Amino acid sequence: MSLQEQAEKYMTHDRCNIPHELLEAFVDEQVSAGTYHMKANLALLKIYQFSPQVRNIDYCAKILIKALSHPSDFVSYMYLLPENVQCAEPVSTLSSLSSLLEGCKFSRFWDEVKTQGPSIPVLKSFPNFSTDVQSHIAGVIASTYQDVPVAVVGESMRFGSDGERDAFFKTKGWTIEGENVLIPSNTENMDKVVQFKEKMSLPQLAPMLSQLTR
Secondary structure, eight states: OOHHHHHHHHHHHOGGGOOHHHHHHHHHHHHHHTOOOHHHHHHHHHHHHHOGGGOOHHHHHHHHHHHTTOHHHHHHHHHTSOHHHHTSTTHHHHHHHHHHHHTTOHHHHHHHHHHHGGGOGGGGGOTTHHHHHHHHHHHHHHTTOSEEEHHHHHHHHOOSSHHHHHHHHHHHTOEEETTEEEOOOOTTTSOOOOOOOOOOOHHHHHHHHHHHTO
């Protein structure tokens, strides 16, 4: 039985007795395999909340790093951490990074990762960190634009090379035409016609009509 299957079995049938070691091992698997399981991560942080003696800051950090590309989950995780943990490193830095992503300050995010990354030792264990964040940023861009300057996308996503950029664009169906990146239309980035309808009853119209007939 896989770690995920074991964790889900406990969460379904015996939530109060989930071994924290099992959930920690599952976090490690998510890190190495590039997968993500919010409910299992929440379960581990809840165990830490009620049993602080087993709390492992490295696993708190790993969960938060995974959640950088899942902003709403990041907030949920932070609520389960006590103030002293939130204010300490590396959680404090990760919270700042999350705020930059949520505020769409992508260039500053990458600059901070470069300068502050060394203070987050567990970040080195994430082989898919850049790709995960780039996919999140791509989703934000694609929900807003159908064409964006290549330079803007490059600064927002910080690819290691043009080849890496082109391979990423291919997975998303994005193409480069001249100086712009063309993004397929979707329900989020299409122009929407807004129609206003206002219904008024005869009693509501009567005073207006009486003014017109005077």
